[in-house]
Amino acid sequence: MSKLPQKELVTGERWFEPGAEIPDVDQKLHALQNQCTDCNICEIACSLVHSPVGELNPLLSRVRINHAPSVNSRKAVHDFGFVSAICHHCGNPPPCAEVCPTDAFYYDPKTFAAIIDQDKCTQCMECVPACPFDVVFVAPDGELLKCDLCGGEPACVKACATRPEMNNVGKQYTRAAVLFYEDSKGIRSIMQQKPEKRDEVGLMQAMLERGEISSSA
Amino acid sequence: MESRLLRVNLTTGEMREEILPHSLFERWIGGSGINNWIMWEHFLSHDINCDPRGPDNIFVFGVGPLAGSGSGSGVKGRITFKSPCYGIFGDSAAGGKFPYMVRFAGFDHIAITGKAPRPVYLYICDGSAVLCDAAHLWGKNSAETHLALQAEHGDYPSQTHTLTIGVAGEHQVGIASVVSDASRIHARGGGGTVLGSKNLKAIAVQGSGGIKIHNPSGMLQWSEDFRKLIDANEAIYGFKRRGTLGAVEMYQHIGSHFWRNNQGSLFRGEEVRSDNWVKKYHKYSEVCSADCFIACDGRYKIDGTESEKSKKYVGETFRRPEYLTTGSAAGALDVRDWSEIAHWGKVTNDYGIDNQDLSCSISFIMEMKEKGEISERDVEELFGRPQRLEWGNMDDIEALLHNIATRDNLFGELFNDGPYWGALRYSELKGKNFMKYSIYGKGGASFTEEMRPFPTWMNNMAVASRGADHLKGIGLIEKFQRRDLSQRYFNGRTEAADMTIPDLKGASTALIENQVALINSYGVCLFHWMLDPAGFAPEEHYGPAYADVTGISRTPAELMKDGERICNLEKAFNSRLGLRREHDTICERWMYEPTTEGMYPGSVAADMFETVLDEYYEWRGWDKVTGLQKESKLIELGMEDVAEVLASDRALARG
Amino acid sequence: MVTIHTQYQSRFREITQVPGETFQLTEPLVAELATTLAKKYGPLMESLLIDKETRELNTRGTMYLDSKGRRIYMEDRLADGETIAFLVGIAGG
Numbered sequence: 001m002s003k004l005p006q007k008e009l010v011t012g013e014r015w016f017e018p019g020a021e022i023p024d025v026d027q028k029l030h031a032l033q034n035q036c037t038d039c040n041i042c043e044i045a046c047s048l049v050h051s052p053v054g055e056l057n058p059l060l061s062r063v064r065i066n067h068a069p070s071v072n073s074r075k076a077v078h079d080f081g082f083v084s085a086i087c088h089h090c091g092n093p094p095p096c097a098e099v100c101p102t103d104a105f106y107y108d109p110k111t112f113a114a115i116i117d118q119d120k121c122t123q124c125m126e127c128v129p130a131c132p133f134d135v136v137f138v139a140p141d142g143e144l145l146k147c148d149l150c151g152g153e154p155a156c157v158k159a160c161a162t163r164p165e166m167n168n169v170g171k172q173y174t175r176a177a178v179l180f181y182e183d184s185k186g187i188r189s190i191m192q193q194k195p196e197k198r199d200e201v202g203l204m205q206a207m208l209e210r211g212e213i214s215s216s217a
Numbered sequence: 218m219e220s221r222l223l224r225v226n227l228t229t230g231e232m233r234e235e236i237l238p239h240s241l242f243e244r245w246i247g248g249s250g251i252n253n254w255i256m257w258e259h260f261l262s263h264d265i266n267c268d269p270r271g272p273d274n275i276f277v278f279g280v281g282p283l284a285g286s287g288s289g290s291g292v293k294g295r296i297t298f299k300s301p302c303y304g305i306f307g308d309s310a311a312g313g314k315f316p317y318m319v320r321f322a323g324f325d326h327i328a329i330t331g332k333a334p335r336p337v338y339l340y341i342c343d344g345s346a347v348l349c350d351a352a353h354l355w356g357k358n359s360a361e362t363h364l365a366l367q368a369e370h371g372d373y374p375s376q377t378h379t380l381t382i383g384v385a386g387e388h389q390v391g392i393a394s395v396v397s398d399a400s401r402i403h404a405r406g407g408g409g410t411v412l413g414s415k416n417l418k419a420i421a422v423q424g425s426g427g428i429k430i431h432n433p434s435g436m437l438q439w440s441e442d443f444r445k446l447i448d449a450n451e452a453i454y455g456f457k458r459r460g461t462l463g464a465v466e467m468y469q470h471i472g473s474h475f476w477r478n479n480q481g482s483l484f485r486g487e488e489v490r491s492d493n494w495v496k497k498y499h500k501y502s503e504v505c506s507a508d509c510f511i512a513c514d515g516r517y518k519i520d521g522t523e524s525e526k527s528k529k530y531v532g533e534t535f536r537r538p539e540y541l542t543t544g545s546a547a548g549a550l551d552v553r554d555w556s557e558i559a560h561w562g563k564v565t566n567d568y569g570i571d572n573q574d575l576s577c578s579i580s581f582i583m584e585m586k587e588k589g590e591i592s593e594r595d596v597e598e599l600f601g602r603p604q605r606l607e608w609g610n611m612d613d614i615e616a617l618l619h620n621i622a623t624r625d626n627l628f629g630e631l632f633n634d635g636p637y638w639g640a641l642r643y644s645e646l647k648g649k650n651f652m653k654y655s656i657y658g659k660g661g662a663s664f665t666e667e668m669r670p671f672p673t674w675m676n677n678m679a680v681a682s683r684g685a686d687h688l689k690g691i692g693l694i695e696k697f698q699r700r701d702l703s704q705r706y707f708n709g710r711t712e713a714a715d716m717t718i719p720d721l722k723g724a725s726t727a728l729i730e731n732q733v734a735l736i737n738s739y740g741v742c743l744f745h746w747m748l749d750p751a752g753f754a755p756e757e758h759y760g761p762a763y764a765d766v767t768g769i770s771r772t773p774a775e776l777m778k779d780g781e782r783i784c785n786l787e788k789a790f791n792s793r794l795g796l797r798r799e800h801d802t803i804c805e806r807w808m809y810e811p812t813t814e815g816m817y818p819g820s821v822a823a824d825m826f827e828t829v830l831d832e833y834y835e836w837r838g839w840d841k842v843t844g845l846q847k848e849s850k851l852i853e854l855g856m857e858d859v860a861e862v863l864a865s866d867r868a869l870a871r872g
Numbered sequence: 873m874v875t876i877h878t879q880y881q882s883r884f885r886e887i888t889q890v891p892g893e894t895f896q897l898t899e900p901l902v903a904e905l906a907t908t909l910a911k912k913y914g915p916l917m918e919s920l921l922i923d924k925e926t927r928e929l930n931t932r933g934t935m936y937l938d939s940k941g942r943r944i945y946m947e948d949r950l951a952d953g954e955t956i957a958f959l960v961g962i963a964g965g
Binding site: 047163 | 285286287289317321374375425426428429430431432433436440441444447448454455457495496499500501502503504507508509510511512
């Protein structure tokens, strides 16, 4: 069916019968939303690493950056920001795989990420609306694209640059990259990191309180 | 490496696609190098002395091979044309997602000639192009045009990205700019004027194709290594927050600002001298284009609580002002409030006009008024109305901006080509020489930064191919006193880092012009290199990435020759137009009036200017007396064809 | 014993949390000042100030000027009462 302009990065193939118990994906991609700067490097790296012919095309990427007109934040007063659309690797079985009429989904034996077999896929697109997070993408040629976690070494995470401590859309962020490949415990500890004491806002506040600078400095 | 060029003849409506072969990349690298060559070839069959506002001028857009290839160094599109305001070589770079998208639409370069009979815009989608009626866009500013085109073409097969001109370009104001995606501006030289004169309001592009990378795994590895180097550099986190606004504080420390038409070297007003942009105005960070590990840009939205004056602009949102936006507003015009500076950035962008020439034109007339050179009657004559000319008053400044951008009165007409031509025309009109108040360098281009203490910078202003300009030969070795760089590039000698002597200053300009030409031809941003000029040198650091993307493998020495070749073509273009040594010059104030404040008081350019210029020609291998290129140099660079043209134009020196 | 004043900008000020301060140094050397600062403010300051490989003052994006506006180097001697500014090196835009 497919011209296979894409190669899936998997450590092997495991097929499960319908209704069978599929292990959960432990380590997933996570994004610190609102830290994203729309640099597209995750898209560039993803498309490049999945192309057998060295074709770089953000529309062949399985992770996408979207402009967020209303940012989902408690202080969403500024109406802008960027969010990364990434596969959440839903549990057992993932809705995209569940609705597939040709059972074209198999699993990476290492990460247990659901992978689309492009030869079995009929491009019926049932999986696209089935995804609760809108992260099964359609390539310009019609192939369905879904995150395969690069066999456990996601290229997007390697490409994502670290952002400084910063006050973005009213929320204070600690120094961190935007994309992470972590299990639930790992990402919890990252999310709970307190912004560093020596950051911009904290510093200014401290200096103001000590009267070392005037209100405009 | 191979890419495609789209040729558009607006007079006939004919469009043609051409393959740019591998050999062209071997000779000209890409980006600005290939742009220059396309323009050079055009003027072999068209009169180079043509009116830049006429149909014979060419407008070339181009993007280099490293742009958007995962190099993490940004994407810079470049426009190249004969400058309408300065009459010489003109080019300008900008980010935005437009250049990134042009590549996915199947082209790396677009060359536009002729003149459309009525306003049109060019729509490019996945390898095909069409000219569409732009009557409904004419009269709209650059941002409105961008939004209208995005609404028209939607998000399929990809987002729509645009290159537009504002009202200034429509009125063929000499210093009009081209705006990329409504917020990133190709400001210098008058590219917007060229498009306006061709009746081309905009270019809209959508693309779903890909770009081919010669060695993808090598490129990904290079990219990851580069990201780690950037992430490990503690100083870059400061730059990621502030971008070029970080220079405000540093320049205030050394006295490198341009205050009130360069009567001073420091900003006044506590607010703008400080580093509080991030605290008060920053709402979120973003990249200017794509594919950048630094992402120094940010967005503001004014809510009226920032300062008393910010109440005027409640709800206004735009991208953070750059240093030179600040330098032109807080410096040249003495605006002392961040919200007004941000607003200045937005309005100049919306009109599509270069804020350097614009601010120097306005500050020229303000200083004339301050010094009593013009009377109320003169003001009445210039503006056709009583007009206050008060430093730092945004209402006055915006009124004058509107006059220039629409040429709707005598002042706007006189100064539409910037402060040099404006001052010259006004001096002629009044029969009195006012040139000492005009700030300009080569070709009449102006610039809002204090440079008198820095001999390399003064040399840059005199020799840059596109007129007074710091980016072509940026004097980092000297301004940052980089003894290590001086030693590395000049056989262990340290003089280039010492701003008090003329030695190696011309040499620095020549060296860095070659490096910058390389970066511009790769199609990436200058700042990654500028933040660590020893670590991220274009010939060494970027060489392997260029090889991974294009398959063209070069040694650092060969790449430096490539850079030199590109610079020599720009020079040859100007020589054909009759530029000689006497045109490599700067204004009176820079030359003879000493600085009075900052860390380096009492500096004037005249002390070292001629010595540095001599040395520059020497290091370039050009003739010192005429300033022309020598045949031997061009043959050494494999430019025999160029030498032949110059010889027939009597623009080649012997030897 | 010499008295040296310091001024901090940008990333330096974020780390020190003060716009400037005064040090008493036993050895009137830039190297002594750099070590004192690195010790006082920890690894962030050290990586900003001192090049890991060469042990020279870091040049990647930073700049250090004396009161006459001259760049200083590790081996330079400091005069009593001198003011050293720690800046970021950015130009253009």
